[in-house]
Amino acid sequence: AQTVTQSQPEMSVQEAETVTLSCTYDTSESDYYLFWYKQPPSRQMILVIRQEAYKQQNATENRFSVNFQKAAKSFSLKISDSQLGDAAMYFCAFNSGGSNYKLTFGKGTLLTVNP
Amino acid sequence: EPEVTQTPSHQVTQMGQEVILRCVPISNHLYFYWYRQILGQKVEFLVSFYNNEISEKSEIFDDQFSVERPDGSNFTLKIRSTKLEDSAMYFCASSQGKGNTIYFGEGSWLTVV
Numbered sequence: 176a177q178t179v180t181q182s183q184p185e186m187s188v189q190e191a192e193t194v195t196l197s198c199t200y201d202t203s204e205s206d207y208y209l210f211w212y213k214q215p216p217s218r219q220m221i222l223v224i225r226q227e228a229y230k231q232q233n234a235t236e237n238r239f240s241v242n243f244q245k246a247a248k249s250f251s252l253k254i255s256d257s258q259l260g261d262a263a264m265y266f267c268a269f270n271s272g273g274s275n276y277k278l279t280f281g282k283g284t285l286l287t288v289n290p
Numbered sequence: 291e292p293e294v295t296q297t298p299s300h301q302v303t304q305m306g307q308e309v310i311l312r313c314v315p316i317s318n319h320l321y322f323y324w325y326r327q328i329l330g331q332k333v334e335f336l337v338s339f340y341n342n343e344i345s346e347k348s349e350i351f352d353d354q355f356s357v358e359r360p361d362g363s364n365f366t367l368k369i370r371s372t373k374l375e376d377s378a379m380y381f382c383a384s385s386q387g388k389g390n391t392i393y394f395g396e397g398s399w400l401t402v403v
Contacts, residue, residue: 208389218379220333220394227389266333276321276388277346280333 177202179269181281188257189289195242196252196284198267208270209243209250210278215263223265226250254286262288292316294395296382302401303372311367311398313382322365323383323392324357326350333381339365372402 178201188194200209211223226234226243233241238258242251254261267281295314303309315322324336337347337357344357356368365384369376379399385392 210391212394217396218327218399219396220381220383222391222393225391268333270389270392276385276390276392277323277335277338278325278333278383278392279335282332 177204177207177269177271177279179267179279179281181267181284183284184282185285185287187287187289188254190257190259192257193253193255194257194286196254196265196267196286198250198252198281200248200250200267200269202248202269202271204271206271209241210268210270211239211241211250211252212266212268212280213261213263214266214283220266224252257288259288259290262286294382294384294393296380296395296398298398299396300399300401302403305374305402306371309369309372309376309400311369311380311382311400313365313367313395314363315365315382315384316393317363319384319386319393321345321385321387321392322357322359323385324367325381325383325394327379327381327397329378336367336380369400372400374402376400377402 207228209226213221224236238255264283266283268278297312322339327333337351338345354370379397382395383392
């Protein structure tokens with residue numbers, strides 16, 4: 176079974192600074208997909224970024240980028256130029272690409288952005 | 291942009307009552323899911339649904355739970371006899387398939403009293 180570990184229950188960052196959220200996962204599969212979802216106080220789950228395991232290039236999406244280290248099974252999220260609206264719970268998620276394509280989530284990291 | 295819609299956004303029910311949570315997945319998606327998030331905890335997989343049948347379910351999804359796609363657009367989760375521990379946010383989600391992003395609805399917050 177796959178597991179996803181987020182070792183930082185809480186993080187804080189100053190507005191306009193950069194922060195990195197950590198995520199590691201465990202799987203025996205070679206074909207899989209990784210995601211970061213953001214959950215603001217409204218509790219909606221919003222996709223931030225996705226990464227295909229077969230791609231060596233790290234995904235980027237505006238101020239959000241990932242550092243994907245396949246051998247180390249690590250998938251960290253970097254938020255540059257942090258904004259107050261980035262404050263939320265961030266969940267790392269793993270999709271095995273198997274028959275049901277379900278997501279396995281980590282426990283989340285609560286990000287606070289200080290003005 | 292297409293989105294997953296869920297109703298109701300919040301429901302309060304008495305223990306032992308039946309609850310139906312409704313979802314309209316994105317129209318060209320083939321895979322449908324229900325996830326649950328107890329307050330302060332991580333999001334947990336309940337069930338996946340493909341080709342008009344359950345493709346996988348978690349150990350949480352016991353005989354009290356059922357899912358149905360009664361027509362071409364709706365996807366429902368029924369809890370037959372609610373318990374206090376069923377209080378949670380229930381997310382519906384959908385996807386086109388392998389490796390595609392799974393899109394979530396805004397959630398239905400269920401409170402069992």
